[in-house]
């Protein structure tokens with residue numbers, strides 16, 4: 001088992017124009033050094049984690065992408081620009097308090113076409129987030145667990161609630177690289193060491 005390492009230097013998540021030289025990072029799945037060759041073969045090391053709601057009637061799986069750390073990254077040698085998202089973020093916004101019943105959510109951002117409901121069906125509810133954008137939660141109609149969200153601020157992404165992963169180590173592997181809405185972090189909750197701090201999104 002290869003060690004998971006820091007995959008992108010701090011502060012690079014939202015910088016729009018990453019150059020190839022910024023991309024000396026490791027694959028989130030297989031930990032190989034990434035570059036154009038790895039991207040071309042990226043389906044070779046995809047994994048398919050699964051998750052479910054509290055009553056286990058609603059189940060999902062998603063396909064991971066090796067490079068899911070930065071937004072709108074273009075690499076030389078690829079046919080088109082790859083739109084990637086950073087995968088692991090905690091959020092302290094007021095909506096996430098309601099969704100989780102706790103201080104913050106732990107989220108995995110994946111392209112929306114990579115998540116698939118494999119059993120049961122989702123209900124959904126749309127609300128206006130405090131930033132004025134639409135937020136939709138997808139949940140089990142039986143037990144009410146939210147399994148993922150979609151937010152206009154993250155177009156094309158599904159935001160999976162990492163606590164619904166079936167792997168008992170799922171949250172262990174989901175340490176956030178960024179804290180969102182850090183301005184709402186409760187005073188008794190320490191800053192997550194090494195995580196980029198964003199006041200909002």
Ligand SMILES: [Zn+2]
Pocket residue numbers: 053054055056057058140141142143144145
């Ligand atoms: Zn359920």
Ligand SMILES: [Zn+2]
Pocket residue numbers: 091092093094095096105181
């Ligand atoms: Zn939030």
